Amino acid sequence: MRISGLRVLAAVGLMALALAACGNNPTTQQKLSGGTATWAEAPNAKPNYIFPLASGGFFSVANLSQFQFLMYRPLYWFGENGTVKLNSNLSLAKDPVYTDGGKTVTITLKGWKWSDGQPITSRDVEFWMNLLKANVGHWAAYVAKEFPDNVIGMKFPDSMTSVFTLDKAYGSLFFNYNELSQISPLPQHVWDKTSASGAVGDFDRDPTQAAAVYKYLDGESKSVGTYDSNPLWQIADGPWKLKSMTTDGHVAMVPNTGYSGPVKPTIAEFDEQPYTTDTAEFNVIHTAGIDYGYIPTQDLDQRGSLTKYTFAPWIGWQITYMQINFGNAVNGSLYKQLYMRQAMQHLVDQDGYIKNIFKGFAYPDYGPVPIKPASNFASPFEKSNPYPFDVNAATKLLKDNGWTVNAGGVSTCSNPGSGAGKCGDGVNSGAKASFKLEYASGTLAVKQEMEALKSDFSKAGLEINLTEAPFDTVITDAFGGSNVADMDNWGGGWIFAPDYYPTGDEIFSTGAGSNGGAYSNSTNDTNTDATTTSNDVKALYTYQDFLAKDLPVIWIPVADSVLALVKKTLHGWDPQDPILQLYPENWYFTAS
Amino acid sequence: MSVRAPVSGLDTLHPHAPVQVEGGEARIGGSAWKLAAYVFLENRLAVAGLVVVVVMFLFCFAGPLVWRVDLVHTDIANLTQPPGSGHPLGTDIVGKDVLGQLMVGGQTSLEIGITAAILATTFGVLWGAIAGFAGGWLDGLMMRIVDSLLAIPTLFLLLVLAAMFVTSVPMLIVIVALVAWLVPARLIRGETLSLRTREYVDAVRVMGGSGARIVLRHIIPNTIGTIMVNATFQVADAILLVAALSYLGLGVPPPATNWGDMLSDGVAYTYAGYWWLIYPAGIAIVVTVVAFNLIGDAMRDAFEVRLQKR
Incomplete structure (x- = not known):
């Protein structure tokens, strides 16, 4: 069969297109292990509170979704494939079970571990609940008569099970998404103390002592410059651990090798970088100095010239x-x-x-x-x-x-x-x-x-x-x-x-x-x-x-929450989470 | 043909002192002030600086009477428009006319610069004169305070002060003056140490004149040259300081503006190439500061006895 010259050209062109398409597809590119991924913090919005029980002045995306959650996982994780829904796979516990007409909820932990090898137990759930109940006035998410006031009884029949008795039957949508979602098990075996030199005990079970524990942890959390040297914050259950942090907002995290979750980090380090203005951040983008940054609104016309980046507007919930x-x-x-x-x-x-x-x-x-x-x-x-x-x-x-x-x-x-x-x-x-x-x-x-x-x-x-x-x-x-x-x-x-x-x-x-x-x-x-x-x-x-x-x-x-620019060599970030949580454990680099 | 200043050794503090005429040169009669003015006007750059300052004042304060535009309301449908009809220098980040903004921004910059310079110079002169005249432990104490404040980086001090208070034109004047009075204080104190030993100071003492009278009527007037020169430089420095503060986001709240604010906003559009948001304010700052510096240089020549003969 004779192939016309035009057909040869067409065939060559199609092959070239196919090869080009393969070249842009990360799944066919060489996935690199390791590397440091840098991420730009929003202008003037640096994290400044690490303790996962924040008061109003610290209850921010910068502190929670984009900092604490990387190290301290909530009991239930929300966000899956770019939607706002309960993600059973990433949660520390199995889906809650409601009985007694919706007035009793049973939570069963999966048995994941802290970074020091200790299991995450119902005692850690109880520790968080006790601290919360004794210090509701300090909690930004507190609403009178709601959580935790509506939990009128708590039982912890074994190390993996927590049973809450509620004051009335709640809609499971509300109680799962707005109440249980707030719980963040804390490492009771390390944090349940009232001073740096004090011994760990069951202080949280006495409301007065629980207040002292909160005061101690809150005070330590306000000392941003000591995070990386404070033993408290070295224990984590998320995929990341804090390596270093400065008061101006530079954060470096490394993989928590003891993380029990299904997705382990493959990059070697995740760095958050602070900027006082979006213009300052964009200057660095121009030097390709950030892997995951953003473009200021006033510079949107420039996005076509940033050939090393993918433009990805990120809409928040x-x-x-x-x-x-x-x-x-x-x-x-x-x-x-x-x-x-x-x-x-x-x-x-x-x-x-x-x-x-x-x-x-x-x-x-x-x-x-x-x-x-x-x-x-x-x-x-x-x-x-x-x-x-x-x-x-x-x-x-x-x-x-x-x-x-x-x-x-x-x-x-x-x-x-x-x-x-x-x-x-x-x-x-x-x-x-x-x-x-x-x-x-x-x-x-x-x-x-x-x-x-x-x-x-x-x-x-x-x-x-x-x-x-x-x-x-x-x-x-x-x-x-x-x-x-x-x-x-x-x-x-x-x-x-x-x-x-x-x-x-x-x-x-x-x-x-x-x-x-x-x-x-x-x-x-x-x-x-x-x-x-x-x-x-x-x-x-x-x-x-x-x-x-x-x-x-x-x-x-x-x-749009972030007019994101992501380097074309960085993958695994899509889809972006409308809750603005970060998943650097999914990220990886390719050579080109 | 220009006539050179023919005098030397003139005591600028004594207008009626005999004027010595050098051989072959014409005598320019009159007071020391006239002589200073003559030396000043002989400096072409200084004259150019003076002209620039006068033009800038006219531009900023008389300009709005001619160029009438709405600088209170934003026009977001026309923001960052390039120069064109109706807007010779384009529009700014909220759609206001850049030329008009340049005029009112200049008013703020000049008002702050000049007022802060006057405040700083006045306070610094009094502080330095009192310290120098009193001497002893009081001098030591007052000057250690000055040294301590001078040891703190100016910009850092300004940022702290500006962050502590809600910025406004009066507040910026006070903030700039608070860091600017230290230099004149040191200069005047140094001169006072010399002047207090002069015979005419002794004469006042003998006649029963009080310390306050000596400082206010005899020492400070005799440092007028230093004061005038320093005050001029203070204006330029104050304009730059306010521009720097504004650039860092601590300027005056809108709709008020100043050149530093305009520059700060414009720089955000550097990559967009919106030059009309950067050059007009930047050039205005540079030209005005250079003009004041040229004037200051010439005034130093005019008031400095040793430089009068050139």
Whole structure:
């Protein structure tokens, strides 16, 4: 058979394409063992707390999902193939079993081990529970009457089994995803002591002593510079162990050779690198100095020239908002007026910010349940944008409620008192609509967004005084319980982890540990309670529809969590976890 | 044809001191101030610096009266637009006109620079004069305080101070002045050590003049040359310090701005090639600082007796 010249060319071309395709396929490339993978921390968001029982100022993605979880695995692991679901394979225990009509839950450990060879036992679960119960006031995820208050009895019949008796029957979705998900077994045989020189005992079983143990561990955890030399933190049950860490956020981890899980690290070291700005990080990207980094929004046009990297936007399971402090000594009374919150929400030009500032790599947020990744959790009402950008509507709301609107200046309350047409309870005559907004520094897009927001607010005479501060400072201020904090935007909103079912009980329920703005509404509390006992999504709809209208915070667009750039020689990172957890134990390098 | 300054050995502190004329040279009559002005104006670079400063002042303070643009509201639909119609220098990171921003940013930079220089110089001069005149343990104590503060890196001290307080124009003035007063304090103290032994100081003492009178009426006026020169350099240094602080994100909150803030924002777009966000503010800082330095150099020549004859 004669083959035409054209056919020869075509055949050669097809072979070349096939070879090229093989060359880009990591499964056919030489998988290298070892190597150091570097990962860029978010700007000004370095980890600074290692003890897996964090208070509000330390309850961050940087500390939990991207630092502690690498070394200290939660009892139940959530996140599988890029979805938010219980991952039985990576969990320390078998799936929980509910009996007694849902009022008793039995947890059976798999028998994995700590890095010193000791087994992870129910005593370690009990240790965490005892510390928590004695120190709930320090726990960021605490919600009164919920975990651990709702665990009214605990039994540990053997070294592998824990049995919790609950105060009522809960929806398994809620209890698995938001309550059991919080438990992190701790190495009782090493950590159960009240001082560095003290002996290990059963101190946690006495609430007073448990408080002392917590105080000791909390204090050690705040001493970032001593992490790598402190024997406490050398015991881990995750796939990684801490090798070194500096106070400026440089973290080096090495594989925990005693890790019992199914996926063992193959790279030799995993390093986290801190940056004060996204620009500084991008400078290093240009030298190909980071394996897993990100591109700043303002430099998105450059991504085509970065031939050594793959661009991979990473969408988180999160909502984004500016927290308003209902307890602020000056402006708290203003925030308590629904019309004021509605006016503020009307002044947020979400579509404009998404299109012009985030260049399309963001999506709107109108309520407390994430719209992306797609799920059936977000209600049609929440997605409908109840308060669209409308300066006239905002101005009318203020005028209709006793305010003299001074566009471009500062509006003042001219008709104080309660009732129709008045400013409302607690708002005095002459009160000024002037607010202080503290936002996280380091990300230019956030700065642009806040300046645009200030400008838009001024059109209705709402004055915003902007201040920048590092991420750690902003969240400390936002969750510090102070009556000085006013408006806060730490730039990342709230990611639903380790409260994966987005009931918002930790952030909007009355008295919740991460309800930094002190929002309180009995209807919301009732709605939230309903989401805890029912697996029916309608309960979640009722809850979110109310908050989409009542505005416990001011919703702002959710930017893609990370506009990731990953070196083409690094593999195993895809799919990216919407909970923003890292899996460097899956990573490996190839030669090209 | 220019006429050279014909005098030497003139005591700038005594305007009516006899002027010695060197052979063959024309005498320029008048006071020491006139002589200083003459020496100053003889320096072409200094004159150029003076012109630049005057132009910069006009640009920053009179410019907005002519170039009227909205610098309060953002225009995110038009952010980072290149120079073109309506925006000769383009738009910035939130869509504001860069030319207008350059004017109001310059106001802030110049206000902070000049006010901080005046504050720092005033305080530093008083501190140094008192220390130098008092002598003894008080001098030792006051100057060890100065030495201690000088031992702390300026930028570090500025960052700590700026992080402790909410930055605003008045606060930046105070912060910059707090680190800038140390140099004039040392300079004036050194001069005071020399001046306090002069006969006219003794004469005041004999006539019953108080220490305060000696310091305020006789010693400080006799250090006016050093003060003027240092104050000029202080302005340039203050502008640079504020630019550095702003570059590090500790500038004034929006909508206020200064050249350092503009530069800081613009640098983020280096890879995008948005030169109009970097060059205008950068050039304004460099040109203004160089101009003040040229003026300072010339003033040193003008007030320094030994340099007046050239």
